[in-house]
Amino acid sequence: MKQQGSTREPLTPAPEFSLCLSSTPRGARLARTLAVQQLIEWCGSSYDSETARTVALVTVELAANAITHGRLPGRDFRLTLLLLPHALRIEVTDTRPECLPPTPTAGPASADTTSGRGLLLVEAYANRWGCIVRDAFTKTVWAEVAVVE
Structure with a gap:
């Protein structure tokens, strides 16, 4: 007996890349490099494109915040990249859910501050960003960067 069903194609999940990295400056640099490499592989962008530079900047800032404010000794952070229809979603998950990122102010408090x-x-370079606490052990700060074709 022939079974009738939908002729629609099954939904395919968004391409995803995820990796744990050390909560060190080296881990942040590697996150930046991997994010740009994955963007190039998925979208065919070039290393010197505006999108690649934006992905690099946003990724390293999120990773730097994770290793500075979200680090517990001996715990790594996770970089996850998701290719959405018109954006690359960059997620950085750390081990300090109680340390939520502050809402950025209109400008730095002082011109001589170094951080x-x-x-x-x-906020300036990403289309959207936010923070999600999914459990008692981690938080994820995410940002979406438009992928220009």
């Missing part, structure tokens, strides 16, 4: 501008950059 505190990372989320201002993320």
Whole structure:
């Protein structure tokens, strides 16, 4: 007996890349490199494209915040990349759910400060960003960067 069914194609999940990295400056640099490499592989962008530079900047800022504010000794952070229809979603998961990122202010408090501008950059370069606490052990800060074809 022939079974009738839908002629629609099954939904395919968005391409995803996920990896744990050390909560060190080296881990943040590797996150940046891997994010750009994955963007190039998925979208065919070039290393010197505006999109690749934006992905690099946003990724390293999220990773730097994870290793600076979300680190527990001996615990890594996770980089996850999702290719959405018109954006690359960059997620960085760390082990400090109680340390939520502050809402960026209109500008830095002082011109001579050497830190505190990372989320201002993320807000300026990403289309959207936010934070999700899914359990008692981790939080994920995410940002979406438009993929220009």
